[in-house]
Amino acid sequence: MRRPLALLALVCAVLGVGVLASACRGGSDASKADAADVLRRGAERMDKVKAFHFDLSHENGTSQIVRGLQMVSATGDVVPPDRLRLDAKAKAGPLNIAVGIVAVPGHSYITNPVTGRWEEEDISVSQFFDPAxxxxxxxxxxxxxxxxxxxxxxxxxxxxxxxLVDSGKMTLFAANAAPGRALKVRAWVGIDDPVLVRVEIDGAVGEGEPANLLRRLTLSKFDEAIQIDAPQTGASR
Incomplete structure (x- = not known):
């Protein structure tokens, strides 16, 4: 019995050292990475992305979009530089509604919250949410x-x-982003492929937003074949 027990103890000791060494290497790798360089390479990579999918959520607040609607969450696709499709859960006063928005070169469309049918709308993606x-x-x-x-x-x-990022640079979420507030940002950038996988922003971007507002944007499906076409006006969503 002694030999198996001794062998088991040795294996546990080796595994313990291995886990500890791995943990140490992980911390060392993180500390050695230069954040400015990671962000620079990430921005350059995102400039070249041909398409991506996104999921946006909020805690403790919303983002204002078109027609006075307050966006609670959204999911959709982007084909840079000027094609976007999103499905949003939003609020119109006390009402919870679902709304779709499509933007293609020269035209934008939104679903009527009452009828659910597509209508052409004179809006620009940069007015409310421009992830590209x-x-x-x-x-x-x-x-x-x-x-x-x-x-x-x-x-x-x-x-x-x-x-940290100045609130005035947050045109990602609001064209009328008000400068002067230092917002906390957490960004997750890929190691092997430096795409931006997720970003979280704490704080108010526009006037009147709550100070504890959290926005979370998650990106995926980078460079996949995504087609965004104009919907037929009058058709149901």
Whole structure:
């Protein structure tokens, strides 16, 4: 019995040392990564992305979009530079509604909250939510950035970066973003492929927003074949 027990103890000791060494290497790798370089490479990579999918959520608030609607959450696709499709859960006063928005070159469309039918609308993506441009602007606009961890997000190994960004640079979420407030940002950038996988922003971007508002944007399906066409006006969503 002694020999098996001794062997078991040796295996446990080796595994323990291995886990400890691995943990140490993980921390070392995170500390060695230069946050500014990670963000720079990430912005350059996102400039070249041909398409991506997104999921946007809020805690403690909403983002104003068109027709006075307050967006609670949204999911959709982007084909840079000027094609977007999203399905949003929104609020119109006390009412919870679902709304679809499509933007293609020269035209934008929205579903009527009452009828659910598509209508052409004179809006620009940059007026309310512009991930194609806003993501890279955010990555290039941060200060005091530091890599705090390596984490797996959406199946990708990522660098977790914590930084500050001026609220005026948050055109990703609001064209009328008011400058002057330092917002906390957490960004997860891929290690093998430096795409922006997720970003979280704490704080108010526009006037009247709650100070504890949290926006979370998760991106996926990078460079996949995504087609966004204009819907037929009058047709149901």
């Amino acid at each position: 441009v806003g993501v890279t602007a955010l990555m290039r606009g941060t200060t005091e950035a530091k890599v705090t961890a390596t984490e797996k997000v959406e199946g990708r190994d990522t660098h977790r970066i914590e930084a």
